[in-house]
Amino acid sequence: MGLIPAAVERLAAEFGRLPGIGPKTAQRLTFHCMSATPESTQRLAGALRDLHDGVRACRRCFFIADDELCAVCSNPRRDRTLLCVVEEPLDVLAVERSGEFGGVYHVLGGALSPIDGVGPDQLRIEALERRLDDGEVSEVVIATDPDVEGEATAHYLGERLASREVVVSRLAHGLPAGADLQYADEVTVARAFAGRRLV
Amino acid sequence: MGLIPAAVERLAAEFGRLPGIGPKTAQRLTFHCMSATPESTQRLAGALRDLHDGVRACRRCFFIADDELCAVCSNPRRDRTLLCVVEEPLDVLAVERSGEFGGVYHVLGGALSPIDGVGPDQLRIEALERRLDDGEVSEVVIATDPDVEGEATAHYLGERLASREVVVSRLAHGLPAGADLQYADEVTVARAFAGRRLV
Numbered sequence: 001m002g003l004i005p006a007a008v009e010r011l012a013a014e015f016g017r018l019p020g021i022g023p024k025t026a027q028r029l030t031f032h033c034m035s036a037t038p039e040s041t042q043r044l045a046g047a048l049r050d051l052h053d054g055v056r057a058c059r060r061c062f063f064i065a066d067d068e069l070c071a072v073c074s075n076p077r078r079d080r081t082l083l084c085v086v087e088e089p090l091d092v093l094a095v096e097r098s099g100e101f102g103g104v105y106h107v108l109g110g111a112l113s114p115i116d117g118v119g120p121d122q123l124r125i126e127a128l129e130r131r132l133d134d135g136e137v138s139e140v141v142i143a144t145d146p147d148v149e150g151e152a153t154a155h156y157l158g159e160r161l162a163s164r165e166v167v168v169s170r171l172a173h174g175l176p177a178g179a180d181l182q183y184a185d186e187v188t189v190a191r192a193f194a195g196r197r198l199v
Numbered sequence: 200m201g202l203i204p205a206a207v208e209r210l211a212a213e214f215g216r217l218p219g220i221g222p223k224t225a226q227r228l229t230f231h232c233m234s235a236t237p238e239s240t241q242r243l244a245g246a247l248r249d250l251h252d253g254v255r256a257c258r259r260c261f262f263i264a265d266d267e268l269c270a271v272c273s274n275p276r277r278d279r280t281l282l283c284v285v286e287e288p289l290d291v292l293a294v295e296r297s298g299e300f301g302g303v304y305h306v307l308g309g310a311l312s313p314i315d316g317v318g319p320d321q322l323r324i325e326a327l328e329r330r331l332d333d334g335e336v337s338e339v340v341i342a343t344d345p346d347v348e349g350e351a352t353a354h355y356l357g358e359r360l361a362s363r364e365v366v367v368s369r370l371a372h373g374l375p376a377g378a379d380l381q382y383a384d385e386v387t388v389a390r391a392f393a394g395r396r397l398v
Contacts, residue, residue: 003291004292005254007253007265008254008263010246017243020227029217029218030250031287034288038251042247044247045244047206048243050206051233064204066204090230
């Protein structure tokens with residue numbers, strides 16, 4: 001028999017599976033939930049339960065959405081000639097926080113990483129090309145992370161799109177190397193947008 | 200209309216209410232749950248939902264339990280003459296990790312803090328006195344946190360129990376001042392137990 005009730009061990013184990021949550025933090029969160037009101041714990045449980053039902057990927061750009069199209073793609077005031085390519089949905093939020101970009105997005109779903117078995121076919125590159133086929137987009141801004149995988153992905157995209165009638169640019173290296181785009185502050189992201197350069 | 204689906208905003212807000220989870224971490228946990236399998240998110244939701252049903256406070260010592268008595272109080276091999284008084288249930292785990300203590304516990308439910316409106320009546324001090332009335336306990340080890348509130352609580356308990364036929368001791372100040380007992384490492388807690396002194 002353990003020292004702690006099974007229901008408590010179970011919750012601590014589930015918290016511990018979240019990224020960046022170690023065993024001690026998981027235990028602390030669990031004990032917080034126990035001493036909190038049952039209502040507040042049930043609110044968190046309900047929000048988790050309903051998450052996947054209330055969210056889908058945007059049919060066009062693969063950002064998160066609660067309908068066929070996300071809030072960006074369904075906004076008629078966004079500039080459809082300007083398309084920003086990012087790795088993950090959280091990266092869209094980082095770019096939006098900068099206030100520097102009025103176009104639309106394309107979420108690749110990751111970056112090239114041969115060691116992890118992620119090649120071009122594992123990313124949404126064909127879907128990107130299909131979006132470019134109709135000729136509405138005049139500039140593609142590549143905003144992959146400034147790390148090895150992101151650089152490789154940007155380089156690959158630059159070559160793959162080179163034959164097209166579209167300007168391909170990249171965010172400037174105002175971004176600190178080796179970091180994640182989604183952690184960058186607004187000013188850094190804004191400067192990187194302003195200083196984007198041709199591939 | 201916001202940029203993010205309501206179900207996502209809602210989960211991020213609930214994560215953000217947990218202690219030590221800021222807005223960016225809450226967002227990151229939320230996006231992790233979205234990209235994780237629905238099953239793993241439902242497991243966390245289920246663990247939260249079932250938490251309060253599977254847990255109660257031990258009738259005797261107020262540590263967490265899945266029955267009337269907790270695992271410590273229902274263990275016949277624990278020394279019932281030695282009683283360790285702690286603030287919170289997590290403190291019991293810190294003492295157990297030290298391996299230095301074979302007695303039983305009493306969880307006060309906090310520490311004296313006039314500024315927060317916590318006086319002796321808000322703590323489980325009367326319940327402690329009722330436990331001492333039958334004379335089985337020969338030593339009370341006060342293991343409140345080594346911060347201002349914990350020191351005040353230890354001092355108050357020392358005076359309140361002074362007229363009883365029981366030895367009252369306190370953990371030694373091997374514990375770093377101003378910290379929480381539940382974060383202390385095993386060796387520090389063990390030394391503090393070994394060096395406990397009479398009040």
